[in-house]
Amino acid sequence: MTERLRVRVDPDKCQGHARCKALAPELFELDEYGNAHEAGDGMVPPGLEDKARLAKSNCPEIAIDVIEE
């Protein structure tokens, strides 16, 4: 079984540092205030697993979860 990852942003914790968008632009989108949410359903396309983890480990608010599906 290949691993499938999903990213999730906790909107209550996110403060719009935009680190996720800078490091993994494919996986996150910003609203008009610069706060992040996951792109689409948050499923990480194959090959972008590292970027998902990188975004998680650089979010200063610990607002990003990377979940194994």
Add this chain to the structure above:
Amino acid sequence: MSDVSQPAAHPPVTDWVNDFDHTDPQWTEDPFPIWDELRAASPVVHTDRFLGCYMPTTYDAVREIANDSEHFSSRRIIVRDVRPEISRNAAPPITSDPPVHKPAKQLLLPPFTPDAMKKLEPRMRAICNELIDGFIADGRVDAAARYSKYIPVQAIAHMLGIPESDSDLFINWIHMILELGIKDENMLLQAVHEMSAYFSAHIEERKKKPTDDLISYLMNARDKEGQPLEDSHVLGSLRLLLIAGIDTTWSAIGSSLWHLARTPADRERLIAEPDLIPTAVEELLRAYSPVTMAREVVGETTISGCPVKPGNMVLLSFPAANRDPKMFPDADKVVIDRRENRHAAFGLGIHRCIGSNLARMEMQVALEEWLKRIPDFRLDPAGTVTWSQGTVRGPRQLPFLLEKAM
């Protein structure tokens, strides 16, 4: 004539753990070993100076305070010798507490998103190159006075729609507010009044002739009930944008160049791998974070097990948090390709710096343009590097010899 550019002196510190002072020359010059000493002593230390002041020394303690707006108010955000009366709209949203904080902040966020900053980037590149043109032929330069200083001030002037040629005026006010004003209330009030008069005149002008800059944007903003902001709110936010936008990024760019001047290996790597610059910028922000904010304790509580008492200030040192070895392996080293970097240079929690996307863009552009044209430079051994005092830390004098300039 007395020299007004130097802040007044406090008695020198002999016992850092129980009597710290962030305006002491030893701290200003090299704070890193002091923070290590304080951190080893306790996650929260206290001084009687500044009418009573705590300082969290660990990343965890800083995060706890930043996330607790119930016990720690932002109505005062700078540690000073005096506690002048508080005006309600001092500099919203940075001086606001919940629940008025959120709407005030949301108002200012859209003009500072990463996309908005992309539009500003070409102008920033032009500004950097114009500055470099001014000194590159000389073979030497004070990179703080002639480069890093003018990049953010011109950017924010451009956004606010005020003349870039007034830059020196703004820089002087900010020096009076953030440095001299720590110990001299008159200096602080004078600068605040001059700045308010300056912006009031611009507001009046735009009432007659609207523009499409940030001043008009704030004047046209409406709250949830469709009401325009009070004049004092517009004025307070303009003060904030000017004060927060200038010597913060000036310092960050200056410290980055200072590091690269002393570390040829990092410089050469960034020239060879320019894609690494954004990552390096994050690391330089962590290692040399310029901004220390403050809170006022308004309710009894504990931080990392240490009790804190109302009435005291808190020196909320994001720079010290960013040097906590429990949070960052090799915290005292600059690792320009550091992958995990949850640094707190722009603060944490609801008061996260609204200008962070602007500052990052300015730093990247300032380093890219500099390295393209001046790949080889070093500190001038005949000169002296000097550092600012207090709220914002960065080089104010940065003498360089330019070896290979293009």
